[in-house]
Amino acid sequence: MLLLIELTGVSKVYQSKDSVVHALRDIDLKVEKGEIFGIIGHSGAGKSTLLRCVNLLEKPTSGTVKVGDVVMTGLSEKELQERRKKIGMIFQHFNLLSTATVRENIAFPLKISKYPKKAIKQRVDELLELVGLAEHGDKYPAQLSGGQKQRVGIARALANDPDVLLSDEATSALDPQTTDSILELLLDINRKLGITILLITHEMHVIRAICDRVAVMEQGRIIESGEVLDVFLNPQHATTKEFVSQVSEELDTEILRSKAEGRIVRIHYMGEMAYEPILYETVRATDATFVILQGTVSRMKETPYGQLIVELRGSQEDTDQIIERLRSRGLEVNIIL
Ligand SMILES: Nc1ncnc2c1ncn2[C@@H]1O[C@H](COP(=O)(O)OP(=O)(O)OP(=O)(O)O)[C@@H](O)[C@H]1O
Numbered sequence: 001m002l003l004l005i006e007l008t009g010v011s012k013v014y015q016s017k018d019s020v021v022h023a024l025r026d027i028d029l030k031v032e033k034g035e036i037f038g039i040i041g042h043s044g045a046g047k048s049t050l051l052r053c054v055n056l057l058e059k060p061t062s063g064t065v066k067v068g069d070v071v072m073t074g075l076s077e078k079e080l081q082e083r084r085k086k087i088g089m090i091f092q093h094f095n096l097l098s099t100a101t102v103r104e105n106i107a108f109p110l111k112i113s114k115y116p117k118k119a120i121k122q123r124v125d126e127l128l129e130l131v132g133l134a135e136h137g138d139k140y141p142a143q144l145s146g147g148q149k150q151r152v153g154i155a156r157a158l159a160n161d162p163d164v165l166l167s168d169e170a171t172s173a174l175d176p177q178t179t180d181s182i183l184e185l186l187l188d189i190n191r192k193l194g195i196t197i198l199l200i201t202h203e204m205h206v207i208r209a210i211c212d213r214v215a216v217m218e219q220g221r222i223i224e225s226g227e228v229l230d231v232f233l234n235p236q237h238a239t240t241k242e243f244v245s246q247v248s249e250e251l252d253t254e255i256l257r258s259k260a261e262g263r264i265v266r267i268h269y270m271g272e273m274a275y276e277p278i279l280y281e282t283v284r285a286t287d288a289t290f291v292i293l294q295g296t297v298s299r300m301k302e303t304p305y306g307q308l309i310v311e312l313r314g315s316q317e318d319t320d321q322i323i324e325r326l327r328s329r330g331l332e333v334n335i336i337l
């Protein structure tokens with residue numbers, strides 16, 4: 001796999017007369033070409049600072065930042081301006097020019113890049129089409145919904161055909177339905193244009209919907225990272241567990257404990273795996289029985305993902321054997337009670 005973004009030992013200290021803030025502490029981060037990488041963390045964790053260090057809008061206090069073959073931290077201001085054209089960025093509050101039309105907003109970076117006039121019109125048409133705003137080119141931002149404004153922001157970010165798109169809470173100001181449509185657009189752009197996306201968010205829903213890998217930030221550090229599925233199934237750090245629980249079905253373990261006669265396990269499955277026959281066959285081979293207490297199906301990126309809460313009734317030996325066999329058939333099994 002090709003690395004597209006590489007941060008090594010990046011720290012950022014904000015120093016003023018009477019305060020010192022360590023916004024980033026010794027960050028190492030590698031983002032592969034073509035992936036959607038998410039960074040999640042609470043407010044103040046350092047996410048925006050980290051993102052802005054990628055295109056050097058923020059200068060790291062120490063460490064190196066590489067994007068593609070270019071060591072960003074070694075560039076002059078002029079060289080940086082050139083390189084930044086190939087790094088698109090979108091924002092929570094869209095940052096559109098309110099006195100300019102949608103077309104003019106999208107054309108803005110092209111004018112700066114000295115695109116020929118004719119080519120600008122054609123490029124803007126293409127971009128409007130891509131983000132689904134073909135009908136709205138002559139409107140002003142105030143005439144658009146939040147989701148449409150973000151589409152303009154995305155079109156503008158893509159104007160110069162970047163290889164990277166940085167997204168700072170791009171869906172945080174949007175309602176859930178609009179959020180999903182923007183996430184779908186980002187996924188589409190990633191697939192169709194092969195653009196690598198580095199996004200930050202405080203919502204696990206966003207990570208689950210479109211990211212391949214995730215890093216969790218706290219107090220300027222990356223405390224956990226990995227494939228999204230692995231982090232979902234096996235969160236290590238308390239903060240990660242808390243984020244994962246944002247999107248997991250809440251289980252009332254007290255109620256389960258009072259009702260249950262046997263052992264309660266949570267079985268996760270991915271893709272088209274038919275878990276019920278596997279469970280049935282596995283349990284049938286013993287003297288135990290089972291009851292399904294709860295089942296949910298959702299999606300992780302585009303793969304179906306489900307969990308089943310099952311009570312296994314039988315001897316310790318039988319239930320141990322069931323759990324072991326389910327695991328050996330590739331199912332993730334967590335013992336809850
Ligand atoms: N220009 C600045 N000067 C001084 N301190 C700053 C500056 N920018 C950020 N900070 C501090 O650095 C820390 C990290 O801020 P940052 O904006 O990166 O967090 P964040 O994770 O993006 O938070 P949020 O989710 O609220 O956007 C915070 O303590 C913040 O107050």
Ligand SMILES: [Mg+2]
Nearest residue numbers: 047048049168
């Ligand atoms: Mg921020």
